[in-house]
Amino acid sequence: MDLCLGQVFSKDKTFRPRKRFEPGNQRFELYKKAQASLKSGLDLRSVVQLPQGENINDWIAVHVVDFFNRINLIYGTVSEFCTERSCPVMSGGQRYEYRWKDNNLYKKPTKLPALKYMSLLMNWIETLINNEDIFPTRVGVPFPKNFQQVCKKILSRLFRVFVHVYIHHFDSICSMGAxxxxxxxxxxxxxxxxxxxxxxxxxxxxxKAMTERICT
Structure with missing residues (x-):
């Protein structure tokens, strides 16, 4: 899928620089294994299953970083159409609105333009995955006890990117043939x-409706 995305999307429009796995460590080998499975044409349901003998936290870490890269690339490609004027609120249609809270600059859920929300989101994720105390890269260093909880929060917020892109910018995606x-x-x-x-x-x-249509 990397090759396909690279052919369809302009990589200079990546919203944030790609996070790369360092060659030579276990996570890099897991990443290569996951990519090989993706490109083999296997059913995606089987591709995501934990390989026998592998650590589940390593597997989740590899996928969180990979999804960050892919979703980052998708949003970066449509970001020129996602302006304060076109998308004054981070939303998914009229029924769903997402407000930003990070307990730092934004201590209360705050309504923001989608582009600003995305920028804060990608910065927040990038900071987390670069934090050795949360995503350790050295062999033998354990994951923190709250690792999966952190990943759940990251993945939940990345889902909001899909929501916004599908509902507000899918015409642009289709016009690119993507x-x-x-x-x-x-x-x-x-x-x-x-x-x-x-x-x-x-x-x-x-x-929900789209998921039932394409993921069954």
Whole structure:
């Protein structure tokens, strides 16, 4: 899927620089294994399953970083159409509105333009995945006890990017001929989060109808 996304989307429009896995460590080998499975044409439901003998936190870490890269690329490509004028609120249609809170600059849920929300979101995720105390890269260093909780929060917020892109910018995706690639990325993401129960089903409601159509 990397090759397909690279062909469809302009990589200079990536919203944030890609996070890369360092060659030579276990996570890099897991990433290569996951990519090989994706490109082999296997059913995505089987691709997301934990390989025998592998650590579940390593597997989740690899996918969180990979989804960050992919979703970052998708949003970066449509971000020129996502302006304060076109998207004054981070939302998914009229029924769903997302407010930003980070307990730092924004201590209360705050209504923001979608572009500003996305920028804060990507910065927040990038800071987390670069934090060695949360996403350790050295062999033998354990994951923190709250690792999966952190990943659930990251994946939940990344879902909001899909919601906004699908509901507000899908015409742009289609005009680029990228519909199939975005759908594949979403299906991969959806099968992964449901395989490991990483998001509450109630949070998936904004894309429920579409999900039932393309992920069955």
């Amino acid at each position: 519909e199939a690639h975005v759908n594949t990325c979403y299906k991969h993401y959806y099968y992964f989060i449901t395989e490991f129960s990483l998001i509450e089903h109630s949070e998936l409601q904004p894309l």
